[in-house]
Amino acid sequence: MKQTSRLLILLIILLAFWLRLYHLPDLPPGLNFDEAGNGAAALDILRDGPRLWWRIGGGKEPLWPYIIALTTTVLGNIPLALRLPAALAGTLTVAAVYPLTVRLVRQSGLRQARAAGLLAATGVAVSAWHLHFSRLGFRAILLPLLASLAAYFFLRGLKTWPARRSFVLAAGFTALAVYTYLAARLFPLVPLIYLLVLFLRNPNRAAARLRAAQAAAYLGLTVLFLLPLVIYFARYPADLLARSAAVSIFNPAWNQGDLPAAVWRTLRLTLSTFAGLRGDANPLVNLPGEPAIPWWLAPFFILGLVDTLGRGLSRQGQTTPLLLLPIWWVVMLLPAILAPEGAPHHLRLIGTLGPTYILLAWGMVRLTGWLGRPARLAPAGRVLPALPYLILAALTFNSYFVRWPASTDFTLPFDLYAVRLASEIAAAPPETVYILPMDIRAGPEARHYTLDYLLANQQPRRYHYLPVDEANAQAVLRQAAASAQQLRVVRWTADKHIEADARELVAFLLATNARLVDRQAFPVYNIETYRPLAGATFTLPDIDRPAHTVFEDRLRLEAVYLPASAAPGTVLPVAVRLFPLAKMTADYKASLRLVDPSGARVAQKDRVLLHPYHQGASLWPPEAVNEYYLLDIPPDAPAGNYTVTLVIYHPDTLAPLVAGGQAEIPLGQVRID
Structure with missing residues (x-):
């Protein structure tokens, strides 16, 4: 009986071992x-x-x-x-x-x-x-x-x-x-x-x-x-x-x-x-x-x-x-x-x-x-x-x-997208660097450990994490561009970092310092491929044109950045500096608009106002906040002097905050030519 029990337990252990090794590690x-x-x-x-x-x-x-x-x-x-x-x-x-x-x-x-x-x-x-x-x-x-x-x-x-x-x-x-x-x-x-x-x-x-x-x-x-x-x-x-x-x-x-x-x-x-x-x-x-x-x-x-x-x-x-x-x-x-x-x-x-x-x-x-x-x-x-x-x-x-x-859809539970991305990074040519934006609120422990583990032996490392704020965005993109002819930026569509660039800082820097050459779509992420422009510095502009516009004693527009000219079919970069004067009861939105010489609106960008740590306006501390926008200029826009305007409005009622009796505040003019 004792020998039989030993034989049976050995067979049971072998069965357990086989079940645990069968199709491992491919399943899962x-x-x-x-x-x-x-x-x-x-x-x-x-x-x-x-x-x-x-x-x-x-x-x-x-x-x-x-x-x-x-x-x-x-x-x-x-x-x-x-x-x-x-x-x-x-x-x-x-x-x-x-x-x-x-x-x-x-x-x-x-x-x-x-x-x-x-x-x-x-x-x-x-x-x-x-x-x-x-x-x-x-x-x-x-x-x-x-x-x-x-x-x-x-x-x-x-x-x-x-x-x-x-x-x-x-x-x-x-x-x-x-x-x-x-x-x-x-x-x-x-x-x-x-x-x-x-x-x-x-x-x-x-x-x-x-x-x-x-x-x-x-x-x-x-x-x-x-x-x-x-x-x-x-x-x-x-x-x-x-x-x-x-x-x-x-x-x-x-x-x-x-x-x-x-x-x-x-x-x-x-x-x-x-x-x-x-x-x-x-x-x-x-x-x-x-x-x-x-x-x-x-x-x-x-x-x-x-x-x-x-x-x-x-x-x-x-x-x-x-x-x-x-x-x-x-x-x-x-x-x-x-x-x-x-x-x-x-x-x-x-x-x-x-x-x-x-x-x-x-x-x-x-x-x-x-x-x-x-x-x-x-x-x-x-x-x-x-x-x-x-x-x-x-x-x-x-x-x-x-x-x-x-x-079971294994894509998110088992980071299939990250395994695929790791394979792409490993096979990328030496002149290519990948940029992975991270939500600044997540902290450094929210890295993609699948990438870190599978690519640990890659030298030099051809991907950079970018916890998105103004300082990091400039520094990381500048560092990446110094050693690469091509930047592949991962745009998350279903990941924990999906709101990493909600303030469009990375988009702003890339639009003003690089040329988009390709865009690919995959489950969970898209990849945008850019080539840095000659002399690109990946530096955010100084927001230095004084404005001093007050919206109903709640919010002050302190300064504006607006280029003097732009070309049809390109993007117009605009930046504003806002300062909260009182606690706001809602997370207000901003609407940037491009108006042609006839008064017709030809481009518009609406977005929730966000602090660098992604708080809405109702949670802003008493400090200045920079906002960056890209307005798409129509390819057929006729030459002329266009006006950029700003509207701050309630997210639910759409009621605007009035400044000096106006709901739509002109920020300045730009020459489209």
């Missing part, structure tokens, strides 16, 4: 932002040396980037280097769940330990929930593995106490989990609550000393291993809760002033995925709506949960180790309940994966054990458990490898 295609962010963190290690924390995506723990740094060194800057560690971690989790389950059952004094272990390992191996994360380069995939190892050595430590070796290993794996993923910070509660329950079942002085000593050993060793991270958070406390505070259910933005209702809704949605009723809707990590446990397996999970609770709290026999499972499951529900966004959130629930499939397996073992008691039903008791897992394996394969890619 591309690279998700978080995967590439892990790659960028790994590159920081390889380039600059050891680090303990990254502020990417709200905070990134260090263990996964160090693993990625190793695979990147071996394999190079390719997607497989980011995803192979996840496949290996997922496979090792299957291997770790087996001995943990066997120990739980045996240490509880029960039979069928190997059967339960084989079923639990099989469940993890063919789980679509686990398979998704085993093929993504997300650090969270380490949590089920490290938590299972920590639980195993904790249980062994209780058995071998007062020997401390197993407790050292349990604390070590717990610390590694905390060095991996935010949700793991709650895992130390699992052994501590379990020890408390053991004491409460036998509340005497000797038991109190024993459990206190065990708790102190486990917690003390865990804190000791976590000391570098503790010191870091003591120095930078804002990083400790940066991400969790933003998504917390206690944040009014999420609970909308009704915390009990928000908790109940999140709890109900979260539990529904374990009942087979609904699943994570995010196509990044799931076939949208597919529950973590299929509905037809949910009864086995519920049976296992009820049975372990009953046995764990029973005073008959040595059954308490099974109580670790429901404690573990409940504690690791908390990350998903305390952060209601996207419930049921399979990523935040990944800490429950181990106990979930062990409980499911135990429920099946208990049911088939009951069926197998009569002699005539004994064969059914042996065969029945295999059938649901065979069905689950077939459904998982179909769900992941057939239905998910057929029904």
